[in-house]
Amino acid sequence: MPAKGKIVIDRERCKGCHLCLVVCPTNSIEVDSQLNKKGYSPARFKENPTEGEKGCTGCTSCAVVCPEVAIEVYRAK
Ligand code: SF4
Ligand code: SF4
Numbered sequence: 001m002p003a004k005g006k007i008v009i010d011r012e013r014c015k016g017c018h019l020c021l022v023v024c025p026t027n028s029i030e031v032d033s034q035l036n037k038k039g040y041s042p043a044r045f046k047e048n049p050t051e052g053e054k055g056c057t058g059c060t061s062c063a064v065v066c067p068e069v070a071i072e073v074y075r076a077k
Contacts, residue, residue: 026056
């Protein structure tokens, strides 16, 4: 099933709180084990949903919850 949305995370702005992972209803965000320049483990968008996952719907919950305003959401038609 094709995803209906995508997000772009500014990994250098991210403080690694991982609230976005918690709120995402489609499990579309994971933790990047590679630290950013501030020394945090930033969130990373799963570009390719794994088997059985429906992928980002563009619901914007992650962007709304992010205290650092590090997430932009794009919706596909
Ligand atoms: S909510 Fe924002 S600051 Fe927190 S991990 Fe996600 S992108 Fe980073
Ligand atoms: S827009 Fe919604 S579905 Fe997409 S990554 Fe953010 S919380 Fe998850």
